[in-house]
Amino acid sequence: EADIYQTPRYLVIGTGKKITLECSQTMGHDKMYWYQQDPGMELHLIHYSYGVNSTEKGDLSSESTVSRIRTEHFPLTLESARPSHTSQYLCASQSWDSAYEQYFGPGTRLTVT
Amino acid sequence: LAKTTQPISMDSYEGQEVNITCSHNNIATNDYITWYQQFPSQGPRFIIQGYKTKVTNEVASLFIPADRKSSTLSLPRVSLSDTAVYYCLVGTYSGGYNKLIFGAGTRLAVHP
Numbered sequence: 272e273a274d275i276y277q278t279p280r281y282l283v284i285g286t287g288k289k290i291t292l293e294c295s296q297t298m299g300h301d302k303m304y305w306y307q308q309d310p311g312m313e314l315h316l317i318h319y320s321y322g323v324n325s326t327e328k329g330d331l332s333s334e335s336t337v338s339r340i341r342t343e344h345f346p347l348t349l350e351s352a353r354p355s356h357t358s359q360y361l362c363a364s365q366s367w368d369s370a371y372e373q374y375f376g377p378g379t380r381l382t383v384t
Numbered sequence: 385l386a387k388t389t390q391p392i393s394m395d396s397y398e399g400q401e402v403n404i405t406c407s408h409n410n411i412a413t414n415d416y417i418t419w420y421q422q423f424p425s426q427g428p429r430f431i432i433q434g435y436k437t438k439v440t441n442e443v444a445s446l447f448i449p450a451d452r453k454s455s456t457l458s459l460p461r462v463s464l465s466d467t468a469v470y471y472c473l474v475g476t477y478s479g480g481y482n483k484l485i486f487g488a489g490t491r492l493a494v495h496p
Binding site: 314316361370375376378 | 426
């Protein structure tokens with residue numbers, strides 16, 4: 272089993288609050304990703320990273336930001352949460368020499384009231 | 385990136401073999417075909433990957449015809465725990481970065 276963790280698993284927060292979703296992996300993977308998924312819908316890539324100090328925006332425009340200061344850690348931050356940010360956020364990692372096998376965390380289900 | 389088309393949903397019964405077909409007419413020469421499985425409230429999990437002909441692992445088989453414009457994921461003797469969403473993805477490994485485009489997937493429901 273892959274060792275990739277996300278905290279919190281569930282978060283209910285009020286509009287305007289700043290939040291950080293944590294993602295950590297212990298596999299030493301260089302590549303990490305954040306996806307957003309609404310219930311019953313497709314996953315959309317919102318951020319990715321090739322390694323330390325490397326971050327890029329994904330296909331879906333997102334008001335969130337990410338950082339990659341350590342290989343194992345890839346947090347996602349929302350400066351001011353809004354109800355439109357309500358969704359599930361999934362973090363994934365991938366070995367550099369793997370073509371398509373990404374390991375996903377359990378996800379954080381965010382509800383902004 | 386090649387677009388994929390798969391059935392929205394399928395129903396099966398325990399013990400049956402399930403075949404989910406994915407269409408990818410615009411697949412490029414360097415593209416691989418990958419399948420993921422997602423249970424409710426969990427992240428997707430890699431099942432199998434192939435380029436051509438047939439690939440088999442302990443979980444599933446993947447059949448890819450010579451023209452590679454479609455592929456079929458085969459799940460032998462499904463159980464209730466195989467109820468999940470199955471995603472077919474096509475992409476190219478280039479420059480170390482792999483873009484996975486997840487479509488709507490196929491919702492498989494396995495009944496007793």
